[in-house]
Amino acid sequence: MALKVELKPRERIIIGQVVIRNDEQRTRFFIEGDAPILREKDILTPATADSPAKKIYLAIQLMYLAQDPMYQHQVYFELVRDFVQAAPSSLPHIHEINNRILSSDLYKALKAAKKLIAYEAELIENATRV
C-alpha cells in the first residue's frame, strides 16, 4: 500500500539514501515500495542528539537508515547500558525498543525511542525542580 506524505514548504524528508527538500508550496505525494522514510521532525543528527536518550534514538535511526538491525549494535548497547545504569526505571521502555529491534521492526523501535526521550525529559525535570 502506498504511503501518503504531505510536505510543508521547504520541509525535508529522507527516503532511502536521498534527502528530498520541498519547494515553496505544500506538496502531497505517495510512496510505494520498501525504503526507510524519515520526516524532518523525526530526524536527529549528532548535533541535535544532545541527551543520552536522544543518542539512543540516533543509533536506532542509523540502524533504520541502514535497514540492518545489527548495524553497529555495539555502540547501541553501550548507550543502552549507560542509560539503564543511570535510570533503571526506564527499563520497560528500553525493553520495548530492544524487542522491536529483535523483531526487525525498526520503525516501531524509533517510536518507542521517542517515548524514552519523553520519559528522560520527565526525569530530568524532576531533578532540576528538586
Add this chain to the structure above:
Amino acid sequence: MANTILSSGVRNNLLTLQKTTSEQAVLQNRLATGRKVNSAIDNPVNFFTAQSLNDRGSQLSGLLDGISNGIQTIQAASKGIDGISKLVQSLQSTVKQAQADAAQNRPTVIGTGTALAGPAETQATNKSLKDIALDKRIGSAGDTTVTAATAGAAGDLGIDVTATPALNIQITTGPVGAPTSTTNIGVTLTANTTVRDVVNAINASGVATAFVDEKGLLNVKGIGSETLGVGIGAGADAAAATTASSTGAQSAAFGLNATDRTTGIASSGVTSAVRSNLIQQFNDLRTQIDQLAKDSSFNGINLLAGDRLSIAFNEKAGTNQTKLDIQGTNLTAENLGIPQAINTQLAGFFNFQNDLDLEKATGSLSNALTSLRSLASTFGSNLSVAQTRQDFTKEMVNTLTTGADNLVLADSNEEGAKLLALNTRQQLSQTALSLASQADQSVLRLFS
C-alpha cells in the same frame, strides 16, 4: 483501667522507635536479598515490572541456547564443506596424474590406400616423401587427373577445384551410426591449396590431429579414445561437400578408405596401467565425499544432507516470529557432478583411459569446487547473521537482568540527576564520537 496518658514528646519517641524497628526489618531483608524491593507490598509497580523483565530475560536465555545450537550446526556444515573441497582438490590431482601418463588407445586413421607420394617422385624432386606429400596441390581447374610431382611442379591429387571448390573433412567421435560429436571442417579450394593446408585445417579444429608420416601417408588421430570416423568429400558448395564427406567420397584421393568414415576406426583398447591404478584412488576419494557429507551434522541436523535449520530469534509465533531459515543441500559426489571412474567407455562414468573424459572430469571437478565455494559463502553469511543475533540477544539479556535488579532501587530524583551527569560524561565519549562518524557516513550527513 485508665488510659495511660503519654506526653507528645514520649509519643514521638515511641513512634520513631516503632518506625526504626520496622525499617530495620526491611533493611535486614534487603541486605539478605541484595535488593531494595523484594515483595509486592514494598513497591508493587516496580516489583512486578522487575519480575516480568527477569522472566523475559530467562526466555531469551532459552532462545540463546537454540541460536548457539544453530551456529554449531552451520559451523559443522562449513567444516564439512572445507573437507569436501579438499577431497575435490585431491580428485583434481588424481586426474592430473592420469593425464600425465600418455593415453595408449587413441584411434588413428592411417592412409592404407596409395601414399600421397611415391618413390619415383622422390627421385624426380630430390625431396622426402613427407615433404612432397605436404606440398602437393589438391587439384587444378577443370582437371581430374592425378599429377605426379616433378622437379618443377608440386603435382596434385586430381580434384577439380572449379567444379568442386568446396572441400569438407567430416570427423566423428563415438559410434559412427550415432556419433557423440560430428565436426565438419570446410576448406575452400583454389589452385594453390595444398595437402599442408588440409592438415593444418584438421589440426586447427581441435577434434583430431593430422600429420603426414615418413611414408607419405596421411594420418588422422583422435584426441579421445572413442571410435573415430574420418571422411573427405568435395562438392560445388559446402552443403554438397558435407554430404560427400559423410560417405567418404573423396577419401581415396587422400589415400584414406571410404570405410574410415562409414565404419570408423575403433580404439586400440590398450589400457595404461598407471591410469588403471588411479581409478581405484579416484573412486575411494569420491566415496569419502559422501561419507564426510553424512558426518557433518550437529544435534541431528545436517545441512549437507538436505536438512532445514530454523533459528528463532524471538519467542513469538507465526508472522511475528523473526527467524533464520537455512535450507541445506544434499551434498553427494553424484550431486556435485562427479561420476565414478572406470576403465571402459560407458555413459555416466569417467573412462580414465580416455583423454576426452579426463578433460571432462577436470571441468566437472572445477564446477564442483565453484558450487562448494558458493555454498560455503551462503553458510558463512548465515553464520554471521546468527552470530550477530546471538551477540545482540546476549546483550539484551544482560541489560534485562542487571536492569531489573536495579529497577527496584529506582528513585526518580536520583535518576534525573544521574542522567544529567551521564549526559555531561557522554559529550566527549568514544561512543558519541563513533555515533557521529557513523552518521557522517550515512544520508544524515546531508542534514548537517
